[in-house]
Amino acid sequence: MNAALQVLQDRGFIRQCTGLEQLSDLMDKEKVTFYLGVDPTGKSIHIGHMVPFFAMHHLQLHGHNPIALVGGGTSLIGDPSGKTEMRKMLTVEQIQENSASLKDQLGTVVDFSDHGDPSKGKAIMLNNYDWLGPLNYIEFLRDIGKHFSVNRMLTFESYKQRLERGLSFIEFNYQLLQSYDFLVLNQKYGAKLQIGGDDQWGNIVSGIDLIRKIEGNDSYGLTFNLITRADGQKMGKSEKGAVFLDPEMFSPYDFFQYWRNVNDEDVIKFMKLFTFMSLEEIAEYETEGRNVNEAKERLAYEQTSIIHGKEEADKALSAAKAMFSAAGAASTESLPSITIERAVLEAGIPVIELFAMTDLCNNNSEARRLINQGGAVVQEKKISGIDVVVDASYLDGDSVLILRAGKKRFFKIIVE
RNA sequence: GGGGAGGUUCCCGAGCGGCCAAAGGGGGCAGACUGUAAAUCUGUUGGUUAUUCCUUCGAAGGUUCGAAUCCUUCUCUCCCCA
Numbered sequence: 001m002n003a004a005l006q007v008l009q010d011r012g013f014i015r016q017c018t019g020l021e022q023l024s025d026l027m028d029k030e031k032v033t034f035y036l037g038v039d040p041t042g043k044s045i046h047i048g049h050m051v052p053f054f055a056m057h058h059l060q061l062h063g064h065n066p067i068a069l070v071g072g073g074t075s076l077i078g079d080p081s082g083k084t085e086m087r088k089m090l091t092v093e094q095i096q097e098n099s100a101s102l103k104d105q106l107g108t109v110v111d112f113s114d115h116g117d118p119s120k121g122k123a124i125m126l127n128n129y130d131w132l133g134p135l136n137y138i139e140f141l142r143d144i145g146k147h148f149s150v151n152r153m154l155t156f157e158s159y160k161q162r163l164e165r166g167l168s169f170i171e172f173n174y175q176l177l178q179s180y181d182f183l184v185l186n187q188k189y190g191a192k193l194q195i196g197g198d199d200q201w202g203n204i205v206s207g208i209d210l211i212r213k214i215e216g217n218d219s220y221g222l223t224f225n226l227i228t229r230a231d232g233q234k235m236g237k238s239e240k241g242a243v244f245l246d247p248e249m250f251s252p253y254d255f256f257q258y259w260r261n262v263n264d265e266d267v268i269k270f271m272k273l274f275t276f277m278s279l280e281e282i283a284e285y286e287t288e289g290r291n292v293n294e295a296k297e298r299l300a301y302e303q304t305s306i307i308h309g310k311e312e313a314d315k316a317l318s319a320a321k322a323m324f325s326a327a328g329a330a331s332t333e334s335l336p337s338i339t340i341e342r343a344v345l346e347a348g349i350p351v352i353e354l355f356a357m358t359d360l361c362n363n364n365s366e367a368r369r370l371i372n373q374g375g376a377v378v379q380e381k382k383i384s385g386i387d388v389v390v391d392a393s394y395l396d397g398d399s400v401l402i403l404r405a406g407k408k409r410f411f412k413i414i415v416e
Numbered sequence: 417g418g419g420g421a422g423g424u425u426c427c428c429g430a431g432c433g434g435c436c437a438a439a440g441g442g443g444g445c446a447g448a449c450u451g452u453a454a455a456u457c458u459g460u461u462g463g464u465u466a467u468u469c470c471u472u473c474g475a476a477g478g479u480u481c482g483a484a485u486c487c488u489u490c491u492c493u494c495c496c497c498a
Contacts (some may be wrong), residue, residue, distance in 0.1 A: 107442075230454075257452075264453055293451060325454055366445080370461065373446040408452060 002027040003064035007222075008224075010279055011272040015057045015198040015413075023193065026220070027064065031121060034059065034187050034193035035067035037178065037200075038106075039075040040098035042072055044246035045105055051227055052195055054111045056123075060110060065121040066193060068106055070099045073132025074177050105245045108307050126189075128181050144180055146207070147213050156202040175203050182207030186219060198223040209249060227273065229261040245307055251336070252308040253403075256310040256316035257408070259300035267295045275302035284393060325404075335402075337412035345401075345415050348391040351376065351383050358413070360405040366387060370405055377404040 002024040008014050010208065017023060026032060036052050038045065056066045072095050103112065104124055112123045153159060153175060153271055158168060182204070185191035194204045204221035211219045243258050244250040262270060271282045277298075285295040297317070304313035319335065355367035355376060368386055370376045376383040379394050379402055392415075394401060401413040 261452060264451095267453095292453075293452085296451095296453080320452080363463070365463065365466095366467085367460090370446065373460070376444045406447090 004059050004064060007053055007062070008222075011058070012269060013051070013058075013224045013273065015225045017223070018205065019218075022218070023220045023222065026192065027062075031063045031065060032193055033065040033067065033185075033189055033191045034195055035069050035182070035189075035191045036073070036195050037069045037071050037181065038102065039071040040102055041094050042077055043098055043101060044244040044249050045102065046242040046244045046250075047274070048227070048242075050109065050245075051224055053106055053275060055195060055224055057109045057183065057276070058290050060121040061124055063121050066110055066123040066125065067102075067185060067189060068110065068112075068125045069181060069185070070102060070125060071128045072096065072127040072129030074128055074174065074181070078313075095129075101246070108245070115340045118325070126185075128177075128184075131184050134178060140176075140180075144176060144210070146178075147210055149174055153206075158199065158202050178203040179207040179210040182219070183210050183214060186211050186215065186217065191219075192217075192221045193222060195222045195224070198226050206411070227269075228320055230265040237415055242315070247308060247312075247414075252312040253306060253316045253319055253335075255308065256300045256304045256313070258298050258318060259303045260320060260335050262296060262299070264292050267292060267299055271295070271302070272300050275299065277302060277304065283360060335399075335410050335412040337414055339414040339416055340393070342415050345390070346388040346392045351378070351388045351390055352386055354378075354390050355405070356401065358403060358411040360403060360409055360411050374408045379401075380404075 001020075004027055005020070005024055025322055036056055038049065039329075053068075055069070059228060060066050065158070084306075107114070111120070111121050112125060114122075120370055132267075135222075153172070159172070182191070182194050194207060201221070201223050201305055204223065208219050211217055212256075219391055221336075242250075243255060247255075259270070259274075268282060268286055271277055271285065274281070285298065299316050300320075301313050304316055308316075338357060352367045355361045355370060356364045361367040361370060367376075371383050371386050371388075374382065378390055379396065381394070391399070395415065399415050400404075401415065403411045403413060405411075
């Protein structure tokens, strides 16, 4: 098999392909331009969206040319695939705004620069609003719509499900638009391959059919496994909500912790999918008797460096180590914090109030509950009851108080 | 266009005049056990000046001593027929 495809295969990306042998031959012969669509439905993408982009990264390294297609036009419609309910429709302004931040985030994995390295593919980013926006409905129906059979579309799994619950016409058209995207990219940019999550299979196949009917050319589709966690949870969902790449929405420390706490069974799989570590290196972590926690730490470190940079990864790693090693709160630098005046502390603060001030508790009731249940800790001293008042004596000569809720949630109070 | 069923707390879903801040499950949080894992068990899960008061059962009015529950209008969703 072609070297690039082999990498994807070995790392566990590939789910299905419209013609693996032919595609492999093609990729041996030439550098293939391929594309992947993303809908800018939110301010930030989360890691669940990143799998195909890691695949894109590997293909780019092998000299193939990626196109990241921002769905400025299609997200005005909303893809029904894999959704049980209709999506909220976004305004044009929201979508333009979202698209802007997308490139930065994808840039962590795919190189969009003019790197000038001939062995590496050249990546570009396009927005399908550019051609979908000006579309004329009548022309579109005559030129494109006539190639689609409703009977056939209804047999697609993605639509079948929605027929149970209701599918609006606007969503039904999504497939035509995505197919049209592939056609346009094929005509103008020579794209011959579309990649995506396996939920995109139907849409991809339709695009290939459309290109064959209109251009008479062969093109290919390649889909990736939809990644699930061993506990059945969706990838990228955490207690704190979706694991966003935007550091404002999801801190690098929490991001690190998300990976640090993956299920045992998932570690190796995720190393292959979400890091650039070599397979040989990953294999070392698979050996019998190897401590899984080392693997998790490495996974968390690698993944955090890719997305947030090495510096943030180092910070997160040392903060995590400090927090979880025996009573040593050495590096508390990256903890979330607030500042209070020394006089206030000296006067004494009821613990309920103290915890309610922090991000650890949203309100007094939560703080009260936490304390009653024995989960509140100040400076590694367990709070015995809700009547406790925290004052300067807790400082121990230091100028910060470390609060802890449960085992893993920390907060720092700086005293001035 | 006609007919029917519905909108309940983070989610699903019971409740159909007072015993309802609202069963049950999921999720979350905390405790036990652990490896910062999983599984399991226990407690907890609207806010508060905490045995008090306030806000919440699609929206707005109304009936009643008292409404998530009854009535009116509006609104949204789903299903069947055309």
